[in-house]
Amino acid sequence: MANISGIHSVGSSIATFLDRAFRALPPEVREPHACRFHVFSSNELARLQEGDVETTVGLYLYRVTWNEHRRNRPPSKRSAGGRPPILLDLHYLVTFWADSPLTEHVLAAWVVHTLETHPVLDTSILSPEAGWNTGDLLQVAPEDLSAEDMMRIWDALAPSYRLSLAYVVRPVPLDVDMEAAGRPVAAVAFGLGDKEASRADG
Numbered sequence: 001m002a003n004i005s006g007i008h009s010v011g012s013s014i015a016t017f018l019d020r021a022f023r024a025l026p027p028e029v030r031e032p033h034a035c036r037f038h039v040f041s042s043n044e045l046a047r048l049q050e051g052d053v054e055t056t057v058g059l060y061l062y063r064v065t066w067n068e069h070r071r072n073r074p075p076s077k078r079s080a081g082g083r084p085p086i087l088l089d090l091h092y093l094v095t096f097w098a099d100s101p102l103t104e105h106v107l108a109a110w111v112v113h114t115l116e117t118h119p120v121l122d123t124s125i126l127s128p129e130a131g132w133n134t135g136d137l138l139q140v141a142p143e144d145l146s147a148e149d150m151m152r153i154w155d156a157l158a159p160s161y162r163l164s165l166a167y168v169v170r171p172v173p174l175d176v177d178m179e180a181a182g183r184p185v186a187a188v189a190f191g192l193g194d195k196e197a198s199r200a201d202g
Contacts, residue, residue, distance in 0.1 A: 001085045001131075001132075001136070001173045001174065001175040002130040002131060002132055002136070002172070002174055002175065003130055003131045003175060004174075005129045005130040006130040006132075006173075006174050007064065007088070007090065007172065007174075008039075008130075009127045009129060009130035009132070010090055010126070010138065010169055010172060011039040011059050011061055011090075011092070012039055012127055013121060013126045013127045014059060014092075014121070014140070014169075015037040015038060015039050015059055016037070016125075016127070017118070017121075017125050018037045018114060022035070022037070022110070032103070033055070033098075033102075033107055034055065035054075035055040035056055035057055035098070035103070035107060036054065036055070036056050036057075037057050037058075037059075038056050038057070038059070039059045039061075040058045040059065040060045040095075042157075045060060045159060046157060046158045048158060053097040054097070055097060055099070055103060056095075056096075056097040056098075057094065057095070057097075057107055057111060058093075058094070058096075058097060059092050059093075059094055059095075060093045061090055061091070061092055062091055062092070062093055062153050063090075063091035064088055064089070064090055064091070065088065065089045065091065066087070066088065066089070067087035067089050067170055067172075069170075069171075083176040083177065084176070085174055085176060086173070086174040087170075087171040087172070087173055088171065088172040088173075088174065089168050089170040089171065089172070090172055091143060091167075091168050092166070092167045092168070092169065093150075093153065093164045093165070094111055094164065094165040094166075095163070095164045096108050096163045096164070104163055108163055112165065115140050115142075115167065118140075119139060120137055120138065120139060120140070121137070121138040121139075121140060121169070122136065122137055122138075123136060126138070131175075138170065138171070138172060139169070139170055139171075140167055140168075140169050141167065141168055141169075141170070142165070142167060143166040143168040144166075150164060150166070
């Protein structure tokens with residue numbers, strides 16, 4: 001189970017994994033299509049202008065949903081406080097930014113092949129700041145996103161449409177009893193008596 005860095009950890013871990021796998025390719029394959037792997041925020045995409053982006057394979061988290069398939073199953077793991085984790089599905093667009101159609105298409109084919117042959121994220125891939133457990137396994141799967149839904153996402157963004165692949169990562173377990181930066185999360189509970197006392201004092 002991950003702490004509050006879990007969602008960010010997934011995207012950055014996929015980008016790092018793809019970057020390392022790409023760098024391991026033979027130079028004659030890699031160098032003609034040199035690129036960077038980058039996680040885009042919504043605000044960053046909104047500020048982009050045509051021609052601003054170098055050759056890039058981008059990851060954009062466009063949606064976060066509850067993992068319905070696991071919600072009703074008995075949890076295999078619980079937090080230290082005994083409560084089951086929050087299970088999420090993370091929905092990504094993998095986007096391709098290149099001037100050459102050849103590079104755009106080669107990178108798209110390579111990403112499809114790489115994620116098809118390595119569809120599981122474990123602690124050897126996931127970045128450590130999220131505090132993943134040894135047994136955490138996240139599935140990376142293609143998502144059947146209709147052309148209409150794809151265009152709707154891009155219409156809400158500033159840059160023109162770019163070749164995109166849709167993927168979902170599931171289940172992403174977040175610890176209900178998570179701590180941030182090593183400090184317990186403090187919560188203040190106000191009961192009815194507190195409110196009534198406050199009114200009386202006022």
